[in-house]
Amino acid sequence: MTRVAFLIPAALRPLAEGRSRLHVDVPRGSPSLGEALDALWALYPGIRDRVLTEQGEVRPHVNVFVGTESSRWSGGLATPVPEGAEISILPAVSGG
Amino acid sequence: MVTTRSIAVKGGDVVLLVGTVKGAFLLRAPATRATWEVGGPYLAGRAVYALTHDSRAGRRRIWASATSMHWGAVLVSTDDWGRTWTEPEEANVKFPAESGLALKQIWQVVPGRAAEPDTLYCGVEPAALFRSTDGGQTWNCVSGLLDHPHRPRWTPGGGGLCLHTIVLDPVKAARMWVGVSTGGVYRTDDGGRAWAARNVGIRAEFLPEKYPEFGQCVHKIVQHPERPATLFLQNHWGLYRSDDAGDSWQDVAHGVPSDFGFPMAIHPREPDTVYVLPLESDTFRCPPGGKLRVYRTRNGGRSWQPLTRGLPQQGAYETVLRDALATDTLDPAGVYFGTRNGKLFASRDGGTSWRLAVEGLPPVVCVRAVVVDRARRQR
Numbered sequence: 001m002t003r004v005a006f007l008i009p010a011a012l013r014p015l016a017e018g019r020s021r022l023h024v025d026v027p028r029g030s031p032s033l034g035e036a037l038d039a040l041w042a043l044y045p046g047i048r049d050r051v052l053t054e055q056g057e058v059r060p061h062v063n064v065f066v067g068t069e070s071s072r073w074s075g076g077l078a079t080p081v082p083e084g085a086e087i088s089i090l091p092a093v094s095g096g
Numbered sequence: 097m098v099t100t101r102s103i104a105v106k107g108g109d110v111v112l113l114v115g116t117v118k119g120a121f122l123l124r125a126p127a128t129r130a131t132w133e134v135g136g137p138y139l140a141g142r143a144v145y146a147l148t149h150d151s152r153a154g155r156r157r158i159w160a161s162a163t164s165m166h167w168g169a170v171l172v173s174t175d176d177w178g179r180t181w182t183e184p185e186e187a188n189v190k191f192p193a194e195s196g197l198a199l200k201q202i203w204q205v206v207p208g209r210a211a212e213p214d215t216l217y218c219g220v221e222p223a224a225l226f227r228s229t230d231g232g233q234t235w236n237c238v239s240g241l242l243d244h245p246h247r248p249r250w251t252p253g254g255g256g257l258c259l260h261t262i263v264l265d266p267v268k269a270a271r272m273w274v275g276v277s278t279g280g281v282y283r284t285d286d287g288g289r290a291w292a293a294r295n296v297g298i299r300a301e302f303l304p305e306k307y308p309e310f311g312q313c314v315h316k317i318v319q320h321p322e323r324p325a326t327l328f329l330q331n332h333w334g335l336y337r338s339d340d341a342g343d344s345w346q347d348v349a350h351g352v353p354s355d356f357g358f359p360m361a362i363h364p365r366e367p368d369t370v371y372v373l374p375l376e377s378d379t380f381r382c383p384p385g386g387k388l389r390v391y392r393t394r395n396g397g398r399s400w401q402p403l404t405r406g407l408p409q410q411g412a413y414e415t416v417l418r419d420a421l422a423t424d425t426l427d428p429a430g431v432y433f434g435t436r437n438g439k440l441f442a443s444r445d446g447g448t449s450w451r452l453a454v455e456g457l458p459p460v461v462c463v464r465a466v467v468v469d470r471a472r473r474q475r
Contacts, residue, residue, distance in 0.1 A: 011164070011166070011167060012167070015185065045185065045186060046185035046186060048186070049168065049170075049186050049187035049190070050164075050166075050167035050168060050187075051167075053168070053198035053199070054187070054190040054191050054193065054197075054198055054199065055191075055193070055196065055197070055198045057198070059166065059167070059168060061165050061166045062166055062167070091166040091167075092166065094165055094166070
């Protein structure tokens with residue numbers, strides 16, 4: 001069991017009971033980011049389709065950080081998540 | 097915090113559903129259509145490329161496609177003219193996993209026929225057709241088109257590879273047409289299992305073979321419900337008419353300054369009256385000479401006349417996109433179009449004269465007109 005914290009962006013809080021920060025217990029030790037996100041979807045399934053495409057890939061204008069490191073550069077959904085890690089879901093700087 | 101203005105809609109009003117790249121707006125006017133009250137922005141920050149009103153089975157429901165650059169695209173709905181919206185917790189339009197495709201945008205949503213009040217269709221990017229048979233709760237990709245052998249050879253146009261037009265035959269319940277950029281016109285006669293390219297006579301200016309079986313860049317198709325075998329088509333270069341349900345097409349660009357353009361609309365009662373907004377060219381997508389002119393034919397395309405009264409005739413570098421031109425069902429008919437510069441022009445005499453109804457909107461990508469039923473109690 002690994003306990004991690006998720007930081008939820010404002011746009012997705014209606015899908016997470018309005019919470020900006022929440023703790024999730026991932027049912028195994030040393031999980032990957034994908035496993036941690038699966039635990040988040042189990043609690044708040046509406047967040048999944050906003051963060052991932054139907055092909056299971058992180059949307060191109062969404063960034064998921066483990067600590068301060070973007071998962072794009074640290075192994076994607078295979079990025080290891082240490083006990084007590086803080087995972088931030090953030091919209092990329094993009095728009096018009 | 098975005099401040100949203102609500103509107104109070106009464107029976108007999110006309111409501112324009114206006115989609116922009118930054119949200120939706122509702123414009124309300126009494127039947128005189130003299131002044132317009134603006135509600136919105138709704139779905140602020142999301143692009144709304146498709147809107148429709150479903151009045152079947154006692155509904156007063158607006159469907160909207162809402163696309164967030166960050167969080168993806170969903171179909172949402174409102175039954176109270178925008179005061180509250182129903183948003184699906186899980187995305188409601190999704191490609192099957194085995195397709196390998198991911199939804200980018202929903203370009204069109206249309207109610208099914210009156211006799212099938214729980215059926216709706218939507219067209220998406222990457223190009224595919226989805227159908228719901230439970231009033232929009234769940235959606236399934238129409239596999240007959242998704243698996244079409246031509247599909248791997250369709251290529252994206254400027255707006256991406258999208259299925260942007262859906263036309264239902266009001267009489268033959270198994271027949272419908274779709275428009276794909278770029279793929280062309282496809283028709284099914286068996287409810288969506290088999291689809292055939294219907295592009296004979298339509299030019300593909302941008303290909304070495306000018307009249308291929310498919311690959312055309314159709315921009316919009318319209319049909320009058322009283323004459324379903326006759327179709328009009330605005331192409332990426334070319335104005336066409338078909339009188340055999342799309343089996344063949346004839347060029348009807350007689351008297352327009354350019355046959356390039358995006359939108360097309362048909363009169364609610366006159367099957368030979370069609371409206372287009374010609375643009376200079378595919379490389380300069382603005383009205384010829386900076387003169388903003390709607391062109392109208394009243395004889396099924398034998399001739400087109402410019403409609404200029406009330407429209408700016410100099411320096412009007414406006415662009416009107418494929419779904420941003422619409423008619424209402426009043427008599428005389430209202431005609432409306434929105435521009436990429438955020439202006440909404442309205443005519444209440446079938447296009448003969450125009451007024452600037454609203455300006456300062458975000459870029460307009462979709463306009464639909466609803467005449468609110470007087471007889472029913474608002475729900």
